[in-house]
Amino acid sequence: MDMPRSDVRPVDFDSFSTPKHLEHAAQQAHARNYQDFLIVDVDSHHYENESYAEVFEYIENPIMRRDAIDSGGRSTGFLNTQVGGQSMAGRIVRNKGRKLDKPRVSKHRDIGMTLDWMDSMGVDYACLFPTPMLFLSAHPVPEVEAAMAQAYNRWLCERILAHEPRIVSMLYLPFNDPDAAYKTVKEFGDKKGVVGFMVTSPRYKSVHDNTFMRTYRLIEEQGKVLSFHAAYNWDDRALAMCNRFIAAHALGFMWFNMVHMTNWVVNGLPERFPKLKVMWIESGLTWAYSLMQRLDHSYLMRTSDCPQLKRKPSEYMREMYYSTQPMEMPEDKTLLEATFKQIKADTQLLWSSDYPHWDFDLPSTIYDLPFLDEKSKRNILGGTAAKLFNLDSKPVKKIP
DSSP, X not given: OOOOOTTOXXXXXXXXXXXXXXXXXXXXXXXXXXXXXXXXXXXXXXXXXXXXHHHGGGOSSHHHHHHHHHHTTOTTTTOOOOSSOTTSSSSOOOGGGGGGOOOSSOSOHHHHHHHHHHHHHTOXXXXXXXXXXXXXXXXXXXXXXHHHHHHHHHHIIIIIGGGOTTEEEEEEOOTTSHHHHHHHHHHHTTSTTEEEEEEESSSOOOTTOGGGHHHHHHHHHHTOEEEEEOOOOTTSTTGGGOOSHHHHHHHHHHHHHHHHHHHHHHTTHHHHSTTOEEEEESSOSHHHHXXXXXXXXXXXXXXXXXXXXXXXXXXXXXXXXXXXXXXXXXXXXXXXXXXXXXXXXHHHEEOOOOTTSTTOOOTHHHHTOTTOXXXXXXXXXXXXXXXXXXXXXXXXXXXX
């Protein structure tokens, strides 16, 4: 008979607790009096693969549904994956311990875990996005992207958004299938907690293709936001020359949004959809200022290439919205201040954490900037997002 080992320690469940993990963030929130600040996170994530058993049940096609369930979503069976990722290294290395986390709220696990990190950081509302599905845009079968997007969106609306008013989302648009993208906006535009629709940027569909115009028009008519969420694709021919994840990550998250932004502007879509609210997510800030200068320079020499434009490209770009994370923090803060000025940060910039990914940012990245006055801080941390998403401006957080 085996004797019990005396050197085996019992599992310390507190070490896997989200509030415990973010206790320093909560200390920051108290010290900076976030209780009085409306804070809206426009880009946060969950690991939807932890709920695939529920999500797959929403797939309409019975053959795809069975394939997904049988494979468990593994890349060899149903869904695609990417080399590299958020869990390889960095500040968040607790992914394998997430299953031991015990949320304080007894609602759906995703709701409980999300509210735990929101309260710890001092966040009132969070816009929730998937994580593995950010790479679904590179799936070789468009029908799979469309089926999975519809299933996830229905699951998210019914299981999460319908039961927690502090969690909202811009739903995944299956952009590789223009008809499915349009149907997504039609089906979910009026659902509780849906504040817009999100295009995952690592894809090779041109945003100015005429097949997408009716989708843009419908989003504009609904008063919702259209966002482009950056990611990387290490299989991209240019990024494939990189031999380190940090290189593919640093370049990829800018590259795809730069391409889509350029096509969006030079093809006159801001003139065609002047009331459409467009947001660019998780590319940082320096790319926008750089691209403004580059496009203006070229435009002034070749205005004939852009007959739809009535103003310089930078003027249209300053009317769009940008999320902060990952916000570049140069030692010389005057460079950051100049970038804020160029993108009209007071009215166009929105704070985002990107939690729980390894490079997430706390609200202090904005709150502590010395060149911002209180009004600007309030706008960036939550005021602008509240207007954009039609949220209550009264703080509702519960900092532990």
